[in-house]
Amino acid sequence: MSLSRPPHDAQQDWWRGAVIYQIYPRSFQDTGADGIGDLQGVIDRLDYIASLNVDAIWLSPFFTSPMKDFGYDVSDYRDVDPMFGTLEDFDRLVQAAHARGLKVTIDQVLSHSSDAHPWFLESRESRDNPKADWYVWADPRPDGAPPTNWQAIFGGSAWQWDTRRCQYYLHNFLVEQPDLNFRNPAVVEAILGEVRFWLERGVDGFRLDAINFCTHGELKDNPPRDDIREGFIGVRPDNPYGYQQHRYDKTQPENLLFLERLRALLDEYPGTTSVGEVGDDDSLGVMAEYTQGGKRLHMCYSFNLLTENADPGHLLAPLEEMEARIGDGWPCWALGNHDITRLATRWNAEGKAAKLRLYLAFLLTQRGSVCLYQGEELGLTEAELTFDQLVDPAGITFWPSYKGRDGCRTPMPWQADNPNAGFSDSAPWLPIPAEHRGLAVDQQEHDPASLLNAYRAFLAFRRTQPALVKGDIRYHPLRDDVISLERRHLGERLLVALNFAAEPRELGAPREAHALDDAPAMVNGTWRDGTLRLPAHGIAIARVTDDVPWTPTPETRRPG
Structure with missing residues (x-):
């Protein structure tokens, strides 16, 4: 089916300078009384989102999935996981958002699928079936070791042995997330078909997860790195992934050809856009390369501002470098998301309203588009969870040096005095910290001096200033x-x-x-x-x- 787009799609560059509100559906609003947020919950809260004066929403994955990585392991690109609702719910969400002047962008996880996806189930059966070459398979070294020394972001080798084919398959993330083979033209066509499916349903754009991971290079060992610097999510002293220069396992020149095919598809649907997530040692260079010339992605964001260091010199350096390198490309900036410690905690601003307002103004006066993560407008802090409360595989693997991503994914607090903060009629999938109740929407809604209303006011003001939006x-x-x-x-x-x-x-x-x-x-x-x-x-x-x-x-x- 094809759903109509809102009338203002004639403004095809709406994304340039747009503010996009990221929704993590599991934690936004539950209407099914199972403790897990759903699409109907997003629909029910669209008036709240519109009141923030943002331009679009970004929905983290809601596709059918075994949920090993909470939706970033997709087993059916064309359906909604029952825990979130149905395709009909999604269609209603798009129509309801458009009626409020909100664009709808969705996560697309293109570099890998779930190991439960029918494509992979067929691929692993033999070396000569129709989808045998749809994933990245390789023979062992003569001693039986993996083909290369590549490491997975979530720990251990990026290669997993499979006894059916007696070969290794590549997984840059979890073992349950095998990498698709973008060197196979049939895979590229299939992936573009999955993207087209959602374009036909009326979406306005895509946030492209780990987009520089779609292609790999020669099967050679990555060299060691000289130092382990703060950077992409896996670059930490407790994770072997950070010990290598990732020369061959991601960010390959062939990826540019795929991005050009993807952009050509999006151009068939005027007014649609793309924002790529880039994790790389030279992420600013990749952002520039991926967005210049109008042939690839519309915009990219990196982890450069998702840093632990809020020193102004540290923050200013990548912004100045970006301006020197990006040319006619376009950046997208964020200070928080579903993978990173909450901003208020990470930048030592818990309960410090002036600091949080400053960080908001800092973000919204830069050149580029902006992503705001749900709860930032409330000043939510990182939830302190015990090991037995964790569900994130990264946190479980690297505990206690790294406590994972659950602390930034706890449910939105809507009502301070409600048993589950107005999020659900049942116990939520992650606990709601007591300190979040005092920051609930109903506590800030009618307070002119609240952080929530500061966000609303500044976002409304920014809309009236073309120099801040596109200058x-x-x-x-x-x-x-x-x-x-x-x-x-x-x-x-x-x-x-x-x-x-x-x-x-x-x-x-x-x-x-x-x-x-x-x-x-x-x-x-x-x-x-x-x-x-x-x-x-x-x-x-x-x-x-x-x-x-x-x-x-x-x-x-x-x-x-």
Whole structure:
């Protein structure tokens, strides 16, 4: 079936500068009384989502799956897992979202399937069946060892022995997530067919999971890396995956050909888009390569801002590098998602409203599109779970040095005094921390000073500022923990200053700078008589004409 798209699809670049709200369906709203969120729950909460003033939703996987990796192991790309509902529920969700002016993007897991997928069940039966070459199979080394030293992100070798074929198959993630063989043209055609299925159902775009993993290189050993730096989810001292330079197992040139085929398909459906997740040592370079020229992905995001380090210099470096490399490509930025410790905990902002507002302004004043993870607008903290409460395979494998991803996936708190915080009529699949009840939606909804309403106000304000949505960007050197930047679009010029310090700061400013009358209350810096005054963790935005110079750094000083 083909569902109509909303009238404003004529604006085909709606995604450029859009704010996309990520929904983890298991934890958003349960209407089936089984403790697991579902598609009907998303439908029931669409008015809340629309009230945030975001442009689109991103649904984490809801496809049929054994749930070994909670939906990122797909056994049927064309159906909804019964725990989430039905295809008819999904169709109603699309129509209801479009009626509220919200675009709908969905996760697509293309590099691998579940080992329960019919394709893999057939492929593993023999070396000469019609789908024998649909996955990455290889013979052992002469001593029986795996073909290469490649490591899986979730621990151990990336190769699993299969006694039916007496060969190894490749799995970059769990053993139950075998990698598809994108060197086989039949596989590419089949995957594009799965994408087309959802385009025909009216989706507006796709978030592409681990998109640089679709192709592998020569079956050669990866070299060791000199140091284990913070980066993609598997790069940690407790995980052998981080001990290698991933030269042959991902991010191969052949992947560009597949992305061009995928983009050609999307171009058949005007107004649709794609955002690729990139995990790589040179993720900024891959983001640029994957989005330049208008032939591949529309936008990409990496883990560069999903960092443990909130030092402004650390955050500014990848942004400046991205601008130097991306050309006509387009980035997408996020400070949190379903794989990363909650922002409020990770950046030491638990209960610190000023800090959380600063981080919101930091994210929403950058050039690019934005993904917001459910609960960020409430300031949710990372849930502290015991080992027996964990369900995430990564947390179970690497405990206690790494506690997994369950802490950022606990259910949304809607009502403080409800037994299950308004999420479900039954015990939820993950516990709801007591501290989240005080942050529940009903506790913040009618408080003008709440973080939730700060999000709403700033997102509404941003929509009225084309320079913040689609404008060019220029960064000034960092001084005294203040990030200063300019945004320009069609003759409009905005100055932005963000104080990451816990003390006030003063900067030299153009006398012609004028604070924006319609800026929300969280924009609390003052521009007066050639001086910008910023409170601790303060935010300032002003408008000036193009011919007025701004050199904030030499006059930066600490008041008093």
